[in-house]
Amino acid sequence: MPAHAPPQRHAPTVLPDRAPAATAIADIVRAGLPVLVDELIEEMRAHVPKADALFRLDAGSQARRGIEEMVRRFVDRVAAGAPVLDDDAERYGSFIRDAFLNGCDLNTLLALSQIGARVAWRHFAAAGNRAGFTPDEVSVLAERTFACMELVSAQAVDLFERLYEDAAATLGENRKRLLGALLSELGFSPRPVADLAREARWRLPGSVACVAVDDVFTAGGRLSPALDADVLTDLERPDPCLLVPAPDAAGRYEMLRRGLNGVAYAIGPVVPLEEAALSLRLARRGLALMLRGVLPGAEGHVRCDEHLPSLTMLGDEECLRILVRRALAAFSDCPPERRTRLSETLLTWLDSGSALREVAARLNIHPQTARYRMRQLEDRFGERLHDPDWRFEMQIALRFRALGRPEPALAGAEQPPEPARTAR
Incomplete structure (x- = not known):
């Protein structure tokens, strides 16, 4: 005390x-x-x-x-x-x-x-x-x-x-201990959590979302009284955070917007109580990506529920860079502008189910231009354009590129041999 x-x-x-x-x-x-x-x-x-x-x-x-x-x-x-x-x-x-x-x-x-x-x-x-x-x-x-x-x-x-x-x-100390137990990487233990919740006068909810707060908002910061009394907080952790029970209840997101006004934060996915540590991990990843400009955060915060594919794809960026280097090696001889046009066309073609008219409409180009670009892509990739595994891998690589991430060096990269797969 x-x-x-x-x-x-x-x-x-x-x-x-x-x-x-x-x-x-x-x-x-x-x-x-x-x-x-x-x-x-x-x-x-x-x-x-x-x-x-x-x-x-x-x-x-x-x-x-x-x-x-x-x-x-x-x-x-x-x-x-x-x-x-x-x-x-x-x-x-x-x-x-x-x-x-x-x-x-x-x-x-x-x-x-x-x-x-x-x-x-x-x-x-x-x-x-x-x-x-x-x-x-x-x-x-x-x-x-x-x-x-x-x-x-x-x-x-x-x-x-x-x-x-x-x-x-x-x-306050009891609630910090409870929050620490809920976010422990050692795993969720129902009985200790229930005991700590009683000491903290906190009702166990069915679902929660963790909020990762920018590190600059440390123990010296003061949270706004706009936050509801059942929100668990600990700004003294190496990764300052909040835990919001029943985050989908009416007014919860507006409460966070008011209570964290002027502070960068990311709201983790809504998960069962026993997965609170997972929500925090993804919230920390989302916050880092927002601060780097990868995920949008026009109002200073991001909701990870809206970016799960990106969070999944960017979970291991080193592995992803290897995949991108391999997948885009065929563009290594292209000037940057041409590489950009062909990459956008290929991603749109893959997303649209190979419909050239839709590709032209999405890219706002003439259908003849779309067909010309696709002939160039066919020259580079051949039958792989119809291979499901190749298409999936290429979509990942092109979406990573579309996020604005710097591409691995492609110049001089050796194009891998075409895999022996059944063409469709």
């Missing part, structure tokens, strides 16, 4: 001088303390719905003991006219921690404090009236009651904020 600044010390408030009636009235209130506590708990449950869970079953008896201790010390302070001391906050701490663990927020805590002051003052006033004290004597306790409650509230806020910071830090 992170180190915290020492709790704020509140300067003692100057309370009214002790009134002779204060001790007597406090004695009367102490004698009816169980009634006061019952009334206080009843009003808390009636007016603050979030507090209701504090007083149920076993948790209820513990919360009641915390309330009794708080009220007893509060009455002592009011009767003595003394300021609330720092050690009181520690004694109040058990109730405040119970409230925090049961989901009460700071507004709820302050609402409970106001109810406590109101009920306490009501009992002080009633006790003073029954004992025959004058309104002026009783009013001294009113001032003391609300002055003490102001200090109690301030100390409670200090403690609550420390608890919140500690819990947020612990929850």
Whole structure:
């Protein structure tokens, strides 16, 4: 847990001088303390719905003991006219921690404090009236009651904020551990992941997508609050990333666009939870290719689901370069412009199912020009133009070239012998 600044010390408030009636009235209130506590708990449950869970079953008896201790010390302070001391906050701490663990927020805590002051003052006033004290004597306790409650509230806020910071830090660490387990290259282990998810208060989804974030956005960066609370993040990894549950849910991609505005990122494919590491690997590949200008990223991000063939083809660029060098060796004697025209024509012809009219239309050239180019290609490749294996390999090589990747040196390359295959 992170180190915290020492709790704020509140300067003692100057309370009214002790009134002779204060001790007597406090004695009367102490004698009816169980009634006061019952009334206080009843009003808390009636007016603050979030507090209701504090007083149920076993948790209820513990919360009641915390309330009794708080009220007893509060009455002592009011009767003595003394300021609330720092050690009181520690004694109040058990109730405040119970409230925090049961989901009460700071507004709820302050609402409970106001109810406590109101009920306490009501009992002080009633006790003073029954004992025959004058309104002026009783009013001294009113001032003391609300002055003490102001200090109690301030100390409670200090403690609550420390608890919140500690819990947020612990929850953040638990979520990082969960993310690390989900992205482990050692494989997905359902039981440890389920245990970590409970500690991280994270519901296991059916599908996820990982988001690879540009390395320049390191631990010094701060994520936008636009990101949903169930998005797991770790910017301190060597490969900073996010994990988005149910990424196809409405608004998820827009959330990422807002939350990562100005940051380069790639959204990995949507996969089952157990394949989260695969989604991250592809997201990292997609991000690298986008930053190199291979994949389009006009808005600073890329969705890998839309580029799976390219990601597959570029998974091993060294192997691909060998394939390209072999497949395009027949163009080694062509000037660059002619090689470009013939390559575009061949790829279009392969993609269009060998339909020359469609080739001409796609390339916006005259059909006679298309036929002329195809005759040149037939001179170079012969019957291989009709071999399925050759066509598949050539399409890969030409598509790699179409991505704008630099071609391997072809000049002087030795054209491989025509494979002995059955012509069609």
